[in-house]
Every structure is written in C-alpha cells, then in structure tokens.
Amino acid sequence: MTDAPNGPWFTSLPPCETLVPCGQGRHSVRWEAGELRLPSHADPEAELVLAALGGDKARCVEIAEVWRRHTADLTVLGIGPRGPADEVTVSWDDVDAAGQASWGGGGPGPGAARLASPPVAAMARAAIRRRQYQQEAGEAGQRRLDMLSLLALGTAFQVRLIGQVVAAHADRLDEPDQHGYSIRPALTAALAGRLAPVAEAWLGIDPDQVDVSLYGDDGWGSVELTGRGEQRRLRVSLPAWWLARVWASGLALTGRHLVVAVEGAGWPDAQVLALRAPGAEPVSLSAHAAGHPSGAADAPHWEI
Amino acid sequence: MDREGAETYLRLLAEAAMRGSLAPAAPRAPNASTILVAGHALTAVGALDPVTVEEILTDFRLAVTVRQLHSEPGQGSGQAVTVAQWLGQGRAALRPKPRPAQPPGTGTPGEGTPGEGTPGEDAGQDRGGRFVPVGLTVPFHAGAVSGELCLMSFAQTGTGARFIAAWQVHAPSLEVQLSHHYPGLIPFDEFTVTDDRGARYRLDHTPGSDLAWPNMIRLSPAPPGNIRWLDVAPPYRQAVRVDLGPGGPQAAGSPPVRGVTGGSSPGGDAVQVSVCDTDLSPGEHLLVMLAERLLTGTPELPRRGLLAAPPTRPRQVAAGGFGTIIAALEAAGVLSPLSPVPARLATLCASLDLTGHGIAAPPTLDLPEPWLSLLAHYQRRKPEPTQMREGYAALAASLPELDGIRVTLLGLQHTQGGSALHVLAQGRTPEPSPGPLDIDLNFPLSLWLRDSGGRWHAACPDRCHQADRENAIRLRLVPPLTRPADWVEVLAGGRSAEVRATLPLRWRYLS
Numbered sequence: 140m141t142d143a144p145n146g147p148w149f150t151s152l153p154p155c156e157t158l159v160p161c162g163q164g165r166h167s168v169r170w171e172a173g174e175l176r177l178p179s180h181a182d183p184e185a186e187l188v189l190a191a192l193g194g195d196k197a198r199c200v201e202i203a204e205v206w207r208r209h210t211a212d213l214t215v216l217g218i219g220p221r222g223p224a225d226e227v228t229v230s231w232d233d234v235d236a237a238g239q240a241s242w243g244g245g246g247p248g249p250g251a252a253r254l255a256s257p258p259v260a261a262m263a264r265a266a267i268r269r270r271q272y273q274q275e276a277g278e279a280g281q282r283r284l285d286m287l288s289l290l291a292l293g294t295a296f297q298v299r300l301i302g303q304v305v306a307a308h309a310d311r312l313d314e315p316d317q318h319g320y321s322i323r324p325a326l327t328a329a330l331a332g333r334l335a336p337v338a339e340a341w342l343g344i345d346p347d348q349v350d351v352s353l354y355g356d357d358g359w360g361s362v363e364l365t366g367r368g369e370q371r372r373l374r375v376s377l378p379a380w381w382l383a384r385v386w387a388s389g390l391a392l393t394g395r396h397l398v399v400a401v402e403g404a405g406w407p408d409a410q411v412l413a414l415r416a417p418g419a420e421p422v423s424l425s426a427h428a429a430g431h432p433s434g435a436a437d438a439p440h441w442e443i
Numbered sequence: 444m445d446r447e448g449a450e451t452y453l454r455l456l457a458e459a460a461m462r463g464s465l466a467p468a469a470p471r472a473p474n475a476s477t478i479l480v481a482g483h484a485l486t487a488v489g490a491l492d493p494v495t496v497e498e499i500l501t502d503f504r505l506a507v508t509v510r511q512l513h514s515e516p517g518q519g520s521g522q523a524v525t526v527a528q529w530l531g532q533g534r535a536a537l538r539p540k541p542r543p544a545q546p547p548g549t550g551t552p553g554e555g556t557p558g559e560g561t562p563g564e565d566a567g568q569d570r571g572g573r574f575v576p577v578g579l580t581v582p583f584h585a586g587a588v589s590g591e592l593c594l595m596s597f598a599q600t601g602t603g604a605r606f607i608a609a610w611q612v613h614a615p616s617l618e619v620q621l622s623h624h625y626p627g628l629i630p631f632d633e634f635t636v637t638d639d640r641g642a643r644y645r646l647d648h649t650p651g652s653d654l655a656w657p658n659m660i661r662l663s664p665a666p667p668g669n670i671r672w673l674d675v676a677p678p679y680r681q682a683v684r685v686d687l688g689p690g691g692p693q694a695a696g697s698p699p700v701r702g703v704t705g706g707s708s709p710g711g712d713a714v715q716v717s718v719c720d721t722d723l724s725p726g727e728h729l730l731v732m733l734a735e736r737l738l739t740g741t742p743e744l745p746r747r748g749l750l751a752a753p754p755t756r757p758r759q760v761a762a763g764g765f766g767t768i769i770a771a772l773e774a775a776g777v778l779s780p781l782s783p784v785p786a787r788l789a790t791l792c793a794s795l796d797l798t799g800h801g802i803a804a805p806p807t808l809d810l811p812e813p814w815l816s817l818l819a820h821y822q823r824r825k826p827e828p829t830q831m832r833e834g835y836a837a838l839a840a841s842l843p844e845l846d847g848i849r850v851t852l853l854g855l856q857h858t859q860g861g862s863a864l865h866v867l868a869q870g871r872t873p874e875p876s877p878g879p880l881d882i883d884l885n886f887p888l889s890l891w892l893r894d895s896g897g898r899w900h901a902a903c904p905d906r907c908h909q910a911d912r913e914n915a916i917r918l919r920l921v922p923p924l925t926r927p928a929d930w931v932e933v934l935a936g937g938r939s940a941e942v943r944a945t946l947p948l949r950w951r952y953l954s
Binding site: 214217218221224225227228229230233236237240241280283284286287290320321323324325327328331332335336346347351 | 446447450451453454455457458459461462465495502503505506509510512513525526527529530
C-alpha cells in the first residue's frame with residue numbers, strides 16, 4: 140500500500156518551499172517528492188562533516204538534520220495542525236529566543252554534577268539520578284527546540300511532516316514503539332483529531348460526536364451515522380494511511396464529499412473514492428487541484 | 444486489563460481538550476485537569492504507567508501553548524505565552540516524588556525506600572509479629588512539664604519494636620493535650636525502659652515520621668523477640684510494668700489465619716472475625732475508594748451549608764467529572780458497564796449536592812449501609828452532642844490478609860474532638876502514586892468502624908510511616924466517636940474479600 144498501485148503517499152502533494160535565515164542571508168528550503176532539499180547548499184553532507192570537525196553548522200543543514208530525526212516521531216502528530224483552520228505560527232525569532240533560553244538557563248552542566256571525593260552509596264545514587272535527570276531534561280529541551288524549528292518552516296511543511304510520520308508507521312501498526320507499547324493509540328488520536336473537524340464541515344455534526352477508530356482490514360473502512368440529538372454519533376473507521384494520502388494531500392473534503400481513499404494518486408489530477416453521505420456506497424471521482432482560496436501555491440485545494 | 448484501550452481513551456480525551464482550547468465557546472470541554480484526573484485513575488488501577496500519562500499531558504500542553512505564542516489578548520482561549528515558558532513546560536505530574544534523603548545515621552536496619560515493593564510480591568514475608576494490647580497510663584513529671592504517657596499497644600516486627608501511644612502534656616504556660624500537637628515538649632529521653640533481663644532501651648520517635656505524630660514510639664535498640672516484660676519508668680517515678688509474656692494474645696511470629704485470628708480485648712474478651720468474598724474489579728475498587736474519600740472529605744456542616752462548602756479536593760474531582768473517570772476505567776477494561784458502583788456514586792453526589800459529575804448511570808437507592816450512615820450524619824440539621832471524653836482503648840488484633848495486606852489494629856484514641864484508629868499494614872506496598880484523586884494508594888483498603896450504637900465511621904489515612912513492607916498508619920475517623928462504644932465492628936474491604944471483626948473495647952480516660 141506504500142507505493143503501489145497509485146504511487147507513494149505524497150504523489151498528490153505539490154512541492155513547497157520556504158526561506159530560512161541562514162548565515163548572513165536567507166536560504167531556500169524545499170520539500171519535494173517526500174524529501175527535504177537545500178538548494179542553497181551544494182553539499183550538505185560535506186558541511187556536516189566539517190561541522191563535526193569543529194566548524195559552524197549552517198541552519199539549513201541543522202534543519203535538514205532535525206527533519207530527518209523526526210520523520211517517524213509520533214509527537215509531531217500531537218503538536219502539529221489539525222486542519223486548515225488550525226494554523227500554528229512560529230517565527231524564526233521564536234526559534235532563536237528558544238535557543239538562547241534553552242542554553243542560558245539550564246543550570247549546572249554535566250561537569251557540576253561530578254563529585255569531588257569518593258561518594259558514599261547514597262550520594263552516588265543521588266548523583267546518578269541527578270545526571271539522569273539532567274540528561275533527560277537536556278533531551279527533552281532539544282526535542283522541543285527541534286519541534287519549534289519544524290513548526291517555523293510553516294504550515295505546508297508541517298502538514299507534509301505529519302504525512303511522513305504516518306507513512307513511517309501505517310504499515311507497521313503491530314510493531315511496538317521504543318518503549319514496547321502499541322503505536323495505535325497515538326495514531327487513533329491523530330486520526331480523530333483531524334477527521335472530527337472534517338466531519339463537522341461535511342455534515343455540521345459536533346466534532347465531539349465523532350467516534351473514530353483505526354481500520355485494519357482490506358478496503359477503505361466504514362462511515363456510519365447513528366442516533367439523534369445528543370445521542371447522534373458519526374462512527375468512522377479508516378486506515379492510518381488516510382492521514383497521509385488523503386488528509387495531508389488536502390483531499391479530505393472535496394466537492395462536498397468525504398474522500399475515504401485515493402484510487403489514482405497524482406498532481407494536479409487524482410482519482411479518489413468518496414462518500415456523499417454516511418452509509419452510502421463510495422463513488423469514484425476525478426479530482427483536480429485548483430488555486431487555493433488563500434492564494435498559497437503549496438496548499439492543495441481540490442475540486443471535483 | 445486493556446492498556447491500549449486506556450491509552451487510546453486518554454489520547455482521545457486530550458484531542459477533545461485540544462479542540463476545546465481552539466474553540467473558546469466550549470465551556471464544557473475537557474482540559475488539562477480532566478486529563479490529569481483520568482490519567483491518575485488509569486495509573487491507580489495499573490492500566491497505564493505514570494510516564495505515559497505525563498507524556499500525553501505534556502504533549503497536550505505543548506500543543507495548546509504553541510498556538511498561544513502569538514495570540515493577542517482576547518484571541519483564543521488562553522493567554523499568550525513566551526517561548527521560554529513554552530520550553531519550560533512538562534513538569535512531573537504523576538511520577539513518584541523522590542524521597543528526601545535522610546541524614547546519615549538516622550535510618551534503622553531494615554528500613555527501605557517507600558514503593559520498592561510491588562503488587563504481587565510475596566506478602567507473606569515479614570508479616571509475623573508480636574502484637575500485645577497494653578492499656579497502661581504512665582504519669583510523668585519532667586521539669587516544668589508533666590503529663591501522661593498512654594500506652595495502647597506494643598508491636599514488634601522485623602522492622603523493630605514500638606509502642607502505639609497517646610500523650611497528654613501539661614506545661615505551665617501551655618495547657619495543652621499533646622496527642623497531636625507540640626511533640627517537642629515530650630521528654631522522650633528522660634524515660635528509661637528495662638526488660639526482664641536487665642537490658643535497657645531508649646524511647647525514640649519513629650525515624651522518618653514527622654514530629655507532629657508522636658503516636659509511634661520506637662524502642663531502641665530493638666529488644667529480642669522473646670522478652671517477657673518491659674518496665675517503663677518516667678523520670679523520678681516508679682516504673683510501670685508492661686507484660687509481654689506468653690499469656691499475651693499473639694506470640695511472636697505466629698502466622699495469620701484466614702477466618703478467626705488473634706487479638707482480644709484487654710479484658711480477655713474474644714474477637715469475632717468473619718470473611719466473605721467480594722470480587723470487585725480494579726475499577727470498582729477505585730470508585731469505592733473515591734466515594735469514601737468524597738464522604739470523608741465533605742466539610743462538617745449542616746446539610747443546608749453543603750452547597751456553600753469549600754471546594755475540597757474530592758469535591759473538585761467530583762465536580763470535574765466522575766463520568767470521565769468511569770469512562771476511562773471502562774475503556775481500560777477494569778470496570779464493567781453493568782457495574783452497580785457508578786449508580787451508587789451518582790446517588791452519593793446527588794446526596795452531597797454535587798453537580799457536574801457527569802455520571803451517566805441513574806442514581807440508585809441501593810447504597811452500602813456505611814455510606815447511608817455517613818450521609819445521615821451530613822444531613823443532620825444541628826451539631827451532634829458528644830458524650831465522649833478524651834481517652835483511648837487498647838487493641839491488638841490482626842485481621843485476615845486482604846489483597847496481600849495484613850492489617851493489625853493497634854489502638855483507638857479520642858482526643859481534641861477527633862477520633863483515630865492506629866493500624867499496622869504489612870505486606871504489599873504499592874508504588875506511591877501522587878495525583879489529583881487524593882487517595883492513599885499505600886493503603887488501598889476501605890476501612891469502616893461501626894460503634895455499639897450502630898453508627899458507622901469511615902477510617903481514612905491521616906498519617907503514615909513506611910518501612911520495608913510495613914505501613915504504620917493513623918486513620919482519622921469520620922465522623923468522630925460521640926460516645927464511648929462498648930465494642931466496635933471493623934469492616935475492612937479489599938478487592939477480593941471483606942473482613943468483619945467485632946472487638947470489645949475498654950476505654951481509659953485522660954486525667
């Protein structure tokens with residue numbers, strides 16, 4: 140399902156680009172065909188080697204590293220945008236301020252925790268705990284800085300990163316995370332958080348009345364409306380891939396239809412499977428990318 | 444137990460809270476507190492670990508506040524935050540707090556770190572002990588301070604020997620009774636204690652216990668397990684002999700027996716014990732504990748004042764949504780949708796004028812008798828007259844093991860308008876789990892007393908000292924005793940079974 144029969148998950152996504160303060164100027168960072176590219180840096184790998192030898196690391200190169208570190212990070216799904224109305228705005232000034240706050244207020248560094256004389260057992264345990272805490276705090280601070288940098292790339296990149304993270308896990312739902320726990324809860328919540336506003340726009344239903352589950356069998360899943368009034372429920376079961384192939388591509392609600400799957404991926408034309416109403420049989424529709432009402436060239440907007 | 448269901452529920456709750464934060468006109472949306480309460484419930488029943496809950500909560504806070512970095516006043520539901528504030532979020536909410544380090548030399552052999560034990564460990568180790576009811580009052584005079592040391596019981600286990608005691612202290616400028624307060628005036632070091640072989644001991648505060656709890660008095664060094672008596676001598680006065688001989692009700696190391704076990708009143712009357720299975724699910728047991736916390740956390744006001752009662756923590760939890768906790772427990776597979784407990788909780792909330800609890804189950808009239816008794820107490824129209832004098836009753840009765848915990852009752856005390864039951868809990872000591880639910884998971888049992896007048900009193904943990912697999916606990920009785928009971932029935936409820944023990948009492952009063 141990753142590539143065949145209708146191409147990789149990002150086939151219906153156009154490239155996007157942004158400018159990043161780098162050195163004395165502003166450099167272009169580009170996402171295209173599932174890859175982050177640095178057109179202003181001829182050989183980022185060589186720059187990384189130089190940085191490892193003590194040279195300065197360009198911000199663009201740092202960002203490419205951060206991107207790579209988080210392409211399978213489920214935290215991205217919890218922090219990133221839920222839909223077009225949920226814009227997360229972070230500036231590069233914010234990133235710079237966070238960097239200064241992070242390195243300036245960290246308290247004593249690892250050297251300060253070193254003990255001057257052979258410790259008694261309790262003191263040694265306390266020192267170990269302290270070092271563990273400092274290490275954990277340092278890692279958590281770095282993750283947050285990373286997250287802020289990724290958000291500063293802008294909405295188009297945020298959405299594509301979400302697609303990338305989902306794609307990293309969607310075919311491996313039964314594989315545990317690094318702690319040995321299931322990844323399904325995080326993916327279910329990511330699906331629910333993004334499908335509920337789509338359902339509200341589709342049917343006018345209260346997003347809290349949308350029950351979402353991960354669909355794991357063959358086919359596209361199910362969408363069913365039950366009850367009335369406060370008991371009204373839209374029960375939706377969709378595969379995790381929906382987030383990458385449909386939602387991240389901006390296809391979720393196209394021509395007043397809920398798109399449940401992409402039959403033939405492509406840009407600017409795609410063939411989708413869509414529902415006019417809950418409980419109805421899905422129909423195959425041709426979708427065509429049109430100019431986004433906002434004028435953003437990299438924000439896909441589709442019409443039937 | 445469905446761990447995945449539990450985590451999914453909590454993450455979906457966080458998503459709903461996230462939606463609420465993006466829509467300022469959603470006053471009923473869940474928030475960080477709701478997530479924390481549901482998360483604590485799920486950790487309390489073992490469905491989730493605290494670290495997972497903390498991660499979910501931290502991610503939620505980061506997601507909400509990153510959207511407030513550039514918000515203008517009046518825009519969105521939250522206040523603008525700075526980048527530094529955003530970076531600094533995610534403090535530990537439910538992780539066990541590290542225990543403060545003790546100064547060198549204050550520990551005693553066998554004292555361990557709280558929470559080192561885990562559920563399911565063999566509760567049989569170190570459960571033996573020598574528990575002797577004492578019931579002796581030792582008058583003393585030390586300088587300007589005089590008073591009485593009231594020895595309720597003697598308890599000797601693997602972690603040492605101690606008296607459970609009450610104190611009354613008189614000072615010229617401070618005429619106070621010191622059962623709970625001013626322990627610094629108690630002249631511990633001026634008492635001498637000698638055993639039948641001439642060995643001498645000191646009286647000490649229990650190491651690690653706070654100074655405001657002088658009911659646990661340790662003998663240092665620990666005496667041998669087979670001494671026959673101890674002479675406790677106050678300064679410049681004749682010693683009072685405490686008989687620990689084989690005539691005592693429970694010999695050292697005797698194993699607990701399911702059914703009828705040791706202990707008798709000081710007069711030698713028999714203790715009657717019965718056990719019945721209950722088979723509560725972990726979710727039901729937690730709800731029962733929460734209900735009892737709500738009952739014991741309700742302010743002592745006449746019924747008409749309940750609506751204006753201060754927002755105590757249990758009341759806040761109730762108002763914040765028992766419904767969410769119930770849904771979380773159902774999602775975790777630890778509470779059946781057919782369980783009668785949520786309906787009882789709904790009745791309790793209605794009786795205590797608590798709204799907004801979110802319990803879907805309709806109220807029921809089928810409430811446990813102790814709950815009804817306590818509700819009747821809260822719904823009284825005027826304060827109850829008390830005929831209770833300050834005093835104590837000696838006890839030393841071990842109850843059959845419940846959920847891996849063996850409880851020994853060590854004394855009943857009434858001072859300064861409050862009543863307290865002293866117990867020693869041995870066996871399973873769950874990881875301390877701080878959180879918003881305000882339940883003490885070190886003592887995951889429900890404990891009630893019925894006095895000889897037929898009134899029930901809830902016993903809720905008030906002070907606790909933990910050492911190895913033992914918890915010495917003072918339980919506050921709600922409501923306090925109002926007349927000296929000739930006997931009490933103790934009802935101890937765990938998940939698997941319920942124990943009832945009837946104990947005759949002989950009260951001794953302070954001068």
